[in-house]
Amino acid sequence: xxxxxxxxxxxxxxxxxxxxxxxxxxxxxxxxxxxxxxxxxxxxxxxxxxxxxxxxxxxxxxxxxxxxxxxxxxxxxxxxxxxxxxxxxxxxxxxxxxxxxxxxxxxxxxxxxxxxxxxxxxxxxxxxxxxxxxxxxxxxxxxxxxxxxxxxxxxxxxxxxxxxxxxxxxxxxxxxxxxxxxxxxxxxxxxxxxxxxxxxxxxxxxxxxxxxxxxxxxxxxxxxxxxxxxxxxxxxxxxxxxxxxxxxxxxxxxxxxxxxxxxxxxxxxxxxxxxxxxxxxxxxxxxxxxxxxxxxxxxxxxxxxxx
Amino acid sequence: xxxxxxxxxxxxxxxxxxxxxxxxxxxxxxxxxxxxxxxxxxxxxxxxxxxxxxxxxxxxxxxxxxxxxxxxxxxxxxxxxxxxxxxxxxxxxxxxxxxxxxxxxxxxxxxxxxxxxxxxxxxxxxxxxxxxxxxxxxxxxxxxxxxxxxxxxxxxxxxxxxxxxxxxxxxxxxxxxxxxxxxxxxxxxxxxxxxxxxxxxxxxxxxxxxxxxxxxxxxxxxxxxxxxxxxxxxxxxxxxxxxxxxxxxxxxxxxxxxxxxxxxxxxxxxxxxxxxxxxxxxxxxxxxxxxxxxxxxxxxxxxxxxxxxxxxxxxxxxxxxxxxxxxxxxxxxxxxxxxxxxxxxxxxxxxxxxxxxxxxxxxxxxxxxxxxxxxxxxxxxxxxxxxxxxxxxxxxxxxxxxxxxxxxxxxxxxxxxxxxxxxxxxxxxxxxxxxxxxxxxxxxxxxxxxxxxxxxxxxxxxxxxxxxxxxxxxxxxxxxxxxxxxxxxxxxxxx
Numbered sequence: 196x197x198x199x200x201x202x203x204x205x206x207x208x209x210x211x212x213x214x215x216x217x218x219x220x221x222x223x224x225x226x227x228x229x230x231x232x233x234x235x236x237x238x239x240x241x242x243x244x245x246x247x248x249x250x251x252x253x254x255x256x257x258x259x260x261x262x263x264x265x266x267x268x269x270x271x272x273x274x275x276x277x278x279x280x281x282x283x284x285x286x287x288x289x290x291x292x293x294x295x296x297x298x299x300x301x302x303x304x305x306x307x308x309x310x311x312x313x314x315x316x317x318x319x320x321x322x323x324x325x326x327x328x329x330x331x332x333x334x335x336x337x338x339x340x341x342x343x344x345x346x347x348x349x350x351x352x353x354x355x356x357x358x359x360x361x362x363x364x365x366x367x368x369x370x371x372x373x374x375x376x377x378x379x380x381x382x383x384x385x386x387x388x389x390x391x392x393x394x395x396x397x398x399x400x401x402x403x404x405x406x407x408x409x410x411x412x413x414x415x416x417x418x419x420x421x422x423x424x425x426x427x428x429x430x431x432x433x434x435x436x437x438x439x440x441x442x443x444x445x446x447x448x449x450x451x452x453x454x455x456x457x458x459x460x461x462x463x464x465x466x467x468x469x470x471x472x473x474x475x476x477x478x479x480x481x482x483x484x485x486x487x488x489x490x491x492x493x494x495x496x497x498x499x500x501x502x
Numbered sequence: 503x504x505x506x507x508x509x510x511x512x513x514x515x516x517x518x519x520x521x522x523x524x525x526x527x528x529x530x531x532x533x534x535x536x537x538x539x540x541x542x543x544x545x546x547x548x549x550x551x552x553x554x555x556x557x558x559x560x561x562x563x564x565x566x567x568x569x570x571x572x573x574x575x576x577x578x579x580x581x582x583x584x585x586x587x588x589x590x591x592x593x594x595x596x597x598x599x600x601x602x603x604x605x606x607x608x609x610x611x612x613x614x615x616x617x618x619x620x621x622x623x624x625x626x627x628x629x630x631x632x633x634x635x636x637x638x639x640x641x642x643x644x645x646x647x648x649x650x651x652x653x654x655x656x657x658x659x660x661x662x663x664x665x666x667x668x669x670x671x672x673x674x675x676x677x678x679x680x681x682x683x684x685x686x687x688x689x690x691x692x693x694x695x696x697x698x699x700x701x702x703x704x705x706x707x708x709x710x711x712x713x714x715x716x717x718x719x720x721x722x723x724x725x726x727x728x729x730x731x732x733x734x735x736x737x738x739x740x741x742x743x744x745x746x747x748x749x750x751x752x753x754x755x756x757x758x759x760x761x762x763x764x765x766x767x768x769x770x771x772x773x774x775x776x777x778x779x780x781x782x783x784x785x786x787x788x789x790x791x792x793x794x795x796x797x798x799x800x801x802x803x804x805x806x807x808x809x810x811x812x813x814x815x816x817x818x819x820x821x822x823x824x825x826x827x828x829x830x831x832x833x834x835x836x837x838x839x840x841x842x843x844x845x846x847x848x849x850x851x852x853x854x855x856x857x858x859x860x861x862x863x864x865x866x867x868x869x870x871x872x873x874x875x876x877x878x879x880x881x882x883x884x885x886x887x888x889x890x891x892x893x894x895x896x897x898x899x900x901x902x903x904x905x906x907x908x909x910x911x912x913x914x915x916x917x918x919x920x921x922x923x924x925x926x927x928x929x930x931x932x933x934x935x936x937x938x939x940x941x942x943x944x945x946x947x948x949x950x951x952x953x954x955x956x957x958x959x960x961x962x963x964x965x966x967x968x969x970x971x972x973x974x975x976x977x978x979x980x981x982x983x984x985x986x987x988x989x990x991x992x993x994x995x996x997x
Contacts, residue, residue: 223890227802233794234803234811237862241818244829244859295721302722306715311722317986318725324913324982325732325975326920327823328947332954332971336735340959361728368725394714422822425922425947429954451824451923458828459927468832475825486820490813 245479252476255469261477269435269457270466274474279439280352280447281421281481284431287356287443288363288420293413295360296367301397303368304375323365327425334358334430351444355431362426363416370415374408374496375401407496411489418485422478424451434460450478736975740968743768747962753969759933761953761963768966770973772933776850776943780925781918783854783939788861789911796866796907800873801895812867819863827927830856835928844940848930851939856924861914868913872906873899905988912985916978922947946970 211219263273303315338354348354378401386396424432433446434456440447454474461467620637621629744750747768756769799811834855835847842851876899884894900907930942931952950967957964 219890219893223892226892226895227798230794230798230802233791234798236791237795237818237866238811238814240859240862241814244821244826245817247829247833248825295724298718298721299724302718306718307722315722315725317983318729320986321979321982322725322729322732324916324920324978325729326922326947326978328922328950329732329736329920329971329975332739332950332968333732333735335954336739336968337731341735361732364725364728418820422820422824424822424824425951428951451822454824454828455923455927458831471828471832475828478822479825482820482822483817486817490816 248472248475248479251469251472252474252479255473256476260473264438265435265470268463269461270463270470274448274450274453274470274477276436276439277448277450277453277474278477280432280436281450281478283440283443284352284356284359284427284447284449285417285420287352288359289413289417291356292360292363292367292416292420296364296412297371297409299364300368300371300375301402304372305393305397305401319365319368322361323369327362327423330358330362330426331429333361334426339430348444350429350431350446352431352440352447353443355427355447356443358426358430359420359423362423363420366416366419367412370412371405371409374405374412377408378404407492411492411496414485414489414492418482418489421485422451422482424449424455427452428455450474450481454478732975736968736972740965740972743962743965743969746965753966757935759949761966766962768962770946770970772935773944773946773949773970775935776929776933777919777945777947779850779937779939779943780853780857780929780945781915783851784857784861784918785911785915787855788858788914789865791858792862792865792910792914793869793907795862796869796873797895797900799866800870801899802891812870815863815866818859819867823860823921823923824927826856826860827924830924830928838940842940846930846941848928848942849940850929850943853925853929853943853945854939856928857918857921860921860924861918864917865907865910865914868910869903869907872903872910875906876902909985909988912981912988916981916985919981920947920974920978922951926951946974 260273261278262275264276265274266272299315303312307315334354334357335350338357339350343349343354382400382404383396386400391399427449431446432449432452434448434452436446436448454471457467457474458471619632620634621631623629744753747753753768753770755771756767757771758767758769759772760767795815799808803811830852831848835849835852838844838849838852838855839847844851880898880902881894884898889897925945926948929944929948931944931948932942933944933949934941936943950970953963954967957967
């Protein structure tokens with residue numbers, strides 16, 4: 196009889212013993228199910244988080260909550276100014292980030308020298324990894340203090356949007372880059388063969404092809420920008436504003452900041468808790484809608500690419 | 503051929519108009535059109551009717567360009583010349599025509615020639631006084647009328663005299679210097695309207711492509727500029743701390759962070775310890791589970807399972823960190839108190855767990871990409887030799903995908919270290935150095951978030967917080983560079 200771990204030569208056919216085969220089968224079933232357990236754990240965590248927030252937040256999700264400003268020491272009423280502030284600051288952020296990011300990606304893919312491409316690629320990767328609180332410090336030190344003292348503005352929606360746009364820039368650049376790189380070389384070469392300019396090829400061939408991908412990146416960054424709190428704490432978000440800001444140089448209320456402030460700095464935590472959950476649910480709705488739209492767009496874009 | 507008539511780039515220009523403008527007719531027309539629209543918006547009707555006439559002529563050229571193809575370039579040129587002249591005059595006419603009222607009280611429009619003095623002599627013989635602003639405007643308009651066409655012609659000649667190779671380079675120094683000089687001179691002299699006008703005239707001269715491509719190049723630099731600016735601001739506001747503090751070494755070795763005591767103590771060991779403890783817990787929980795999940799999704803899951811699992815995990819990636827922090831603070835803390843019977847509700851374990859939750863999507867998705875990138879033939883040969891699924895995963899796929907997984911883990915590490923809001927709400931924020939995971943800690947990021955609001959600008963405390971930021975930035979940059987190196991080395995192996 197062969198020893199454990201070796202093959203048995205039986206009738207000229209080599210095979211492992213029944214013990215070894217049983218062990219392999221057991222190990223395989225064990226590890227496959229362990230990894231299945233890992234996935235199940237993650238899914239369970241997601242369900243619990245989403246379920247709990249929605250469960251606690253749904254009672255507050257009334258029309259009054261969405262359209263009324265907070266009253267009574269922020270413990271009653273709604274979060275309408277925060278919603279408006281979020282929409283405004285995210286819109287402003289997209290106005291800054293989208294053109295810059297898209298043109299930067301166009302430059303990176305088509306115009307840049309390979310060495311420059313590498314440097315910019317490193318710069319973008321590092322920008323993507325900077326902690327959000329460091330963005331907040333940067334926004335404070337640069338936009339609010341340095342530029343603010345030079346041009347005469349203080350912490351306001353403008354500076355917050357600038358800070359958020361730099362936060363979001365790597366996402367836009369990377370997704371746009373991927374979208375542009377996905378355009379088949381044959382289409383571009385055909386356009387060049389017809390005598391087109393570099394920019395003309397970009398404008399007529401590449402950009403229309405990659406528009407869905409760019410849109411995905413834009414929507415993803417909207418979701419990201421709406422959910423970030425740390426960059427805007429010092430660069431313009433306010434705990435309470437009597438009315439919706441009239442100009443971009445006013446402070447503003449924002450949903451994620453509102454969640455944080457009500458959760459940690461309210462003077463009546465028990466009464467503030469429903470407001471926190473309600474606001475969290477509003478923010479979650481917005482972000483999840485954006486993400487779902489981006490995922491659907493990306494799926495359609497990928498199927499078009501393949502087909 | 504149409505392309506030659508239009509003067510497509512890369513083709514030898516034939517027509518006169520193309521020789522002068524260097525660009526296809528359509529581009530010139532579009533630029534001129536926008537100019538006309540701006541002029542009409544700024545000047546309004548009146549003498550601006552000349553501008554409108556010029557704009558209409560140019561618009562006609564643009565609309566009828568397809569019909570113009572069969573005419574000689576000279577016709578197009580004459581139309582454009584006429585339209586452009588009318589445009590010029592129409593733009594500047596309101597400046598040189600002035601409305602005055604004579605002795606009888608009737609208003610009349612007179613053409614005032616330079617130099618405009620403080621009064622004008624009417625044909626009837628009366629002299630009417632003019633205000634200084636009016637005379638200034640008249641002189642400026644005549645200046646523009648005289649200067650701008652000649653500058654435009656000069657610029658065109660200069661630009662077109664250059665050989666094509668030099669002209670089409672992306673960083674075309676002579677053109678850039680010339681453009682900048684022209685714009686600055688007109689900004690200083692005739693004023694901002696002249697500069698805007700010349701900018702659009704420049705578009706007419708060199709074509710929109712030139713400006714678009716250089717604008718793109720400028721945008722491409724923005725990413726580099728942004729990261730450089732971040733470093734610059736952090737160093738500028740944080741480094742002085744090391745010089746103004748009487749004991750900078752204490753910053754790195756001291757274990758008390760009491761910025762408001764007398765004298766203030768800035769020892770960051772408790773904060774670093776908080777970050778490290780929370781990170782350790784998060785990685786210990788998050789990495790095995792994430793990699794296990796990635797293996798399942800990449801190796802063992804059926805296509806239908808994969809289609810459901812991947813979006814669900816991406817949903818987790820999209821949840822804002824404040825919401826996770828609220829969840830940890832208000833729900834999870836109670837759960838842990840029930841299970842482990844802790845004495846502190848908010849503690850390091852809570853923070854570590856919620857950070858692990860934030861790690862799941864990052865590590866899982868990148869690892870799964872790495873696992874998918876392993877070539878099929880490796881797996882198939884292992885299966886052919888009789889390996890089970892787990893054996894294939896362990897002995898073939900994981901070693902092959904190892905660098906991708908390693909970089910995923912590193913990126914997760916960077917995220918852990920840099921996360922602010924979730925740990926701010928979940929860890930309890932006590933700046934104490936201890937090793938009990940069920941007691942509160944405070945991370946570096948939370949310190950910055952808490953204390954920045956109440957700090958006077960420029961003070962030692964302010965600078966110490968920026969020093970913390972520098973530390974965080976350096977750590978994440980190093981980790982990102984290492985992860986990027988690993989990814990690129992992994993790509994070199996030939997996948």
